[in-house]
Structure formats: structure tokens, C-alpha cells
Amino acid sequence: MNKSISLISLATLCVLFFVTSCKPKNSGNAVSGDAATKVYVAPGKYDEFYNFVSGGFSGQMSVYGIPSGRLLRVIPVFSVDPEKGWGYSEETKPMLNTSHGMVPWDDLHHVQLSKTDGNYDGRWAFGNANNTPRVARIDLKTFRTTEIIELPNSAGNHSSPFITENTEYVVAGTRFSIPPDDVNGDVAINTYKKNFKGTLSFISVGKEDGKMDIAFQIQCPGVNFDLSRAGKGKSHGWFFFSCYNTEQANTLLEVNASQKDKDFIMAVNWKKAEEYIKAGKGKKQAVRYAHNTYSDITHSATSEIKTEVTVLDSKEFADICYFIPCPKSPHGCDVDPTGEFIVGSGKLAALIPVFGFDKIQKAIADKAFDGEYEGIPVIKYEAALYGEVKKPGLGPLHTEFDNNGNAYTSFFVSSEVVKWNIKDLKVLDRVATYYSVGHLCVAGGDTKTPNGKYLIAYNKITKDRYLPTGPELSQSAQLYDISGDKMQLILDFPTIGEPHYAQMAPADLIRNNGQLKIFKIADNMNPFATKGEGESKVVREGNKVHVYMTAIRSHFSPDNIEGVRVGDEVYFHITNLEQDWDVPHGFAVKGASNAELLIMPGETSTLKWVPEKAGMYPIYCTDFCSALHQEMQGYVRVSPAGSNVPLSFSLGSTVPETK
């Protein structure tokens, strides 16, 4: 009978649940519900935020919905992506070109969303290539990488791609100092102190079109530049870079770059640097770097090698750069929403120094300096310091902010997030992460107006958080509700690659930005576009065979091709004639050593294919497109070199027409 009673209770509860579920929810009971309710986004409903996450060593950028933690998209940026043909189609290959040639795999660390007046404007996302230094711009109407610019005089593009409050500049500081590109780099490594320099790049961004250009570089002493942030509000016009290895070690940095009690945060007056550039004080330097752009009109990329950059030497200008001592190899260097406070996070420190912008300005005016480092004034620590957060945890890395004057700092060594008040520097709360947290993300956490609802911790180590999948595990991200006094862990979700920095913006800002659903076929200016089946054809030019092919549910035109010979280079230029959202077609040909294509509605993509032996080669659509998708196929006949089989193509007739 006890069982029956509990059954009755359970059943009654179920009914009650249905009753209450009919009532409109208000924010009150949503916040007081359990973790599952907080992260549950019902089928067909949308998430509240877009979360743009670095793909780390995958070289890509991923897009998640928050609070559900659902993966919405992986945007190919610095690595080839067979799923989307990125770096495989003839049209996209130039995007991965560099001064070193084609680089198929890089390492994307930090994501920045474009800003207007210190807040996200929903137009572009920027990402950095850490290995072969580059910055990419992603168009948030298409979620495609639309521009990539390489950075000369740089190596290990880590303190990048941080941006100013109106996206005037994307800034990139080099992690590795190296001999500049225009001198002989073939020198003894132990001449670091003499020959190696650190370079900061200021990339201007076109106000309307977003076009990037290296406006100028600042040559600095040889140290490691780690992370950076732009000033905002009152500190707009300044940039702050964390630096380590002020010991200038060139080997066993683990020990040798951890000798000094304090390294530096470098404050850069970029408005002043801009004035010097306008006054013609910069020096032209001969370099080589690639600048790649993708057009949504031609559906094609072009790569241009540029040969000059304008450089200011920090030593020659007394009022651009200042060093501020910061304990123990600072990593994060984050600016609060008001622009007044600059938080330095010494990786090996057990306290967090907070510097005041007003104090820094006063120290500069009073010349409260503690000598120079390589010709650059060093501001007295106490003169710049607002205060220290005492005993916050071990190994502070990164800080994000909410809209209530609180800061959230990640602690790698002690695996926790610590919430503290910016004004009184008191620790308010701490919560564990699983495990070894790196970057943090609050929606708008680096803007003037953060949204303090959620915080995401991106962890470096996963261990036992998921079902085991062999030696390699997905990285773990953890979502916390930070709307109350106590942070509450509400979700674990896996990410691609290793997530470094990420940013989060309200869903409406992105989804209402004029999202592109199709490419209009009438606007398609790809030189190989086929605008209608009547125009499809196969043309031989010497040993090059150009196939002008169309795809629509569910056939290719033409779908029978004969007269291709061994030794030919065949270019399949496929135009997707669909004009409806979410109807891509795929294209694959047997034996292609160059992947496949995935072609969006109204787009033209090209696959180069070099058949190596005579025979029959099927082609088919790789993306299930209709009930007759399995019928979307054809054949290409390849004959031996010198064969006299005439070039022919057809659709729907068993006897090929010859033209």
C-alpha cells in the first residue's frame, strides 16, 4: 500500500507539473528553478546568446548557443575544413596563403567581436593565428571568414586580436621577439638581447566595409608580449599589454623567464602614435606579408603579397610607451567597464594588482619613474597601483566583468573562479572548475555594458568529466549562473580544439543583423558561374577542361561527360541554382585527391581534379537534398592520353550530343 500511495503522489505531482507548465514563466521562477530548467532550451526554441569560441589548435572558431551549450556552427578560419570545402575549393585556397606559402593548419586563440562605442555591434568577429601570425575577420551575416591579413615582424601572434572601442584598430603583439624581417635573422640565438625585437601591430579596420590594413607597427624591446586590452571610456586612446620574459631569456624560459619578482604591463598611447604616423615620423620597412580577401559576389578569394610597413621605434618617442611593473609573469591584462581599472594577472602570483588609469596619468605627468627599461620609462609600481586583491587564489590568469562592479578571475593552479569587488578589492565568492580553468567569458564581459547573467569557464583539462574516449578528450566548458550572490555551476559542455578566449553576445544582436540566407543567383559574379541549365557546358582549353555544371534538386547538368583524357586538369565549376535557405548541394568525384565541395544556394564553387588513369568515374551529390538525392549522380568517362573520344556532355539523353 505504501507503494500505491507513493505512486499516487507521483502521479498527482505529474499532473501538477503539467498544470504549472501552462503558466507563463516569469524571470523569478526561472532563476529559482534547478540547473536543468536554467539551461533547458525546448526543441524549436532559440538560445539567448551566441557564444563565439576559439577552436585553439584546430585553427577554427566555433559557435555555441547559451545557455544550452549546443554547438551551432564551426566556422573554418585558419585550417582547411573538408566539411565545408574550405581550403580545398579553388575559390577558397587563396585564403590560407601566407608569405610562407599555403598553411593548412594553424592555432586560433582569441575571439573579439567588433565594437561601436565600447559595445558589441554584431558585425564581425576577429580571430588570431598564433603560429604563422595572422588576423582574420569573419562576417557575422554569413558566418564566413572574409579577410585574413598576415603580420610581418611577428612570431607567435598571441596578444591578438584585441580591439579598440570603435573597432578603429585590431591590435596584435608578438609573443616571440625575433630579429626584424628586414635584417638577417641568421644570427646566434644567444644574441637575443642585442638582436631580438618585439613588435606591436595596429591594424586599421574600415568603418563601413571592415577592410583591414596594417596602419603602423611599434618596435619594442625584446620581451614576450602575452595579452592585451584596449582602454575604454576615459582610457580610450590607450592600450595595455602584458609582458613576460623581461629577463630576455632565450632558453628554458620555464626557469629563466621566472627570475624577476616583477615583469611589466606596457601602457601604449596609441592616439599619440597615430599623431606621429600622420606627421610622417614612421619609417618604411621592406617586408613581405599576405593579405587575403574573400568576395561574396565572385564567391572567390584573392591573395596579395604586400611589401611595406610603417614602423615607429618606441625608444625614439618619449611619450608613446610606458612600462608598469606587475608581479610574476603577467598573463591577463583586463580593463573594467568604466575604463578606470586595469587588472594584471601574474601567472605565478598569489595576489592581483589593480592599476588605476588616473593614477597612471598622474604618474606620467609627475614623472614618477623608476628608471628605464631598454629606453622606455618604468612607472613606479606604487604610483600606478590602485590596490591589490589579497590571497585570491593561485595562478590568476584572466578577468571578466559584470554590470554590478564585480570582477571574475580564473585561477589555473587552484582550479577556481573567484568573484571580487573592483572598488573595495574584497573577495566575494569562489567556485571550483573542472579542471584547470583558462579563459572566462561573460556576455559583453569586455564591453562598457556587460550582461551579468552567465559566466563560462574554458578548462584546459577534462579528465573524468565525460565518458572516456581514448587518450584524447574533448575540452570542457562550464556554465555558471552568476545572477545571484553565489555563482552556481549549471552545465558542462564539450568544445572543439582547445578553447582559449571566447565572447558572447545577445542572440538578437546577431540574428537581426541582416543574416544572409542565400546568395542571389543574379548577383553571382563568379567568372565560371552557370546561371541556368541552358548555359551548362564543357569547354576544353588545351589540357584544361572546364565543366560549367549546375545543381538543383535533384540532378546535375550535365551528368554524363566523355572525352576527358589522362593528363587533363578538370575544373568542375558547380553553380547551385537553388534559391532557398538551407539547401546546399555537395559534389564528389571518385578518386579526387582534393576533397569535395559543398555549395550554398546561388553560389559557384570549383573542384580541381586530375584523373590519373582511364576508366569510369562516378560523381554524386554528398548532401542529402531531396527524396531523390540518391538519384543525384552522373558519370565522367576518362580515356587514355591521346585518345580521340570527342569531348561531349549531356543530361537526360543516352546519346551524348557533341559540340
Place this chain on the structure above:
Amino acid sequence: MKNLTVYFVVLGILTVALLSSCGGSETRSPNAPNPNGESKNPNTSSYDPNRGEGKFTNDNIVIGSSLDAPMAKSGEAIVGTKCTSCHKLTAEKLVGPGWKGVTERRKPAWIMNFITNPDPMIDKDPAVQAALELCLVRMPNQSLTDEDARHVLEFLRKNDGVK
């Protein structure tokens, strides 16, 4: 134990009633999955098979007694890019039905609604659903503008012998 059974039956009925009172539960014909997920739930009661569904009515379209040749020519160009991959000008079926005689079978508003707003009509129109069973490919929305649709209609009239 009997009482318990009665209790559960009553509870069950109550639950079903409450559940359905929440409304908005999605029903969709399994034969006609809507790949866009954009249209409203099919509500065929108000559907007019003469007009179809969309912004056009047989009153807000002006059809001349004779052919507008330049308009038909413009329509032919659009058709070449967006339609003839699947439709023949004859009565013969290719991917979709042949076009011969379509302007005699269908009212102008129906044609213009269908080519600009195919998804809801595929879900609701009995004749289109019958055609789907034969063709098995849902007609794609080819993003025709209102003007494009009018020009395509004029070309269809030309194809049906209007001079």
C-alpha cells in the same frame, strides 16, 4: 485496488485534458515534412484551392487580354535560371510536372502564390499534395520577387499560346 485503477484513469484523462489545453502541439503530415520549419501549423480549413495561399488574389493581379511580349521575355530569362532545371515547356514531367496548359488549369493568383510561397501550399493544397506523391521532390522556393512572379506568369501564358 479497483479504486486505484479508477483513480489512475481519472488522472490520465485529466492529464490529457490539461496537456491539450496547453495548445500549440505540432501536427504535421508525415508525408509532407516541411524542411524550412518556417510555416505555421497547417490549418486547411480556410485554404482556398482556387487562390492558393500568399499575397496575390485574383483581384490584385492585372492580366491583359493579349500577351505582354516584353514581360514574357523577361519571364523567360528568369525561368531559364530558376525553373527549367525541373520543368519542361511541354506536358511531359521532368522533375516536376510539365507546364503545358498550366494557365488553363490554374488561376493566375494560384500560380503566382505557388511560385512565391510554395511551402505552405505544398502542405495544404490537395492537388499539390497529389503531385508530390508522384514527383517526390518538394518544389523549392526560388526566391522570386513579386515582379519576377508576374513575368513568369506572362511567360507561362505565352507557352500556352496567348498572343
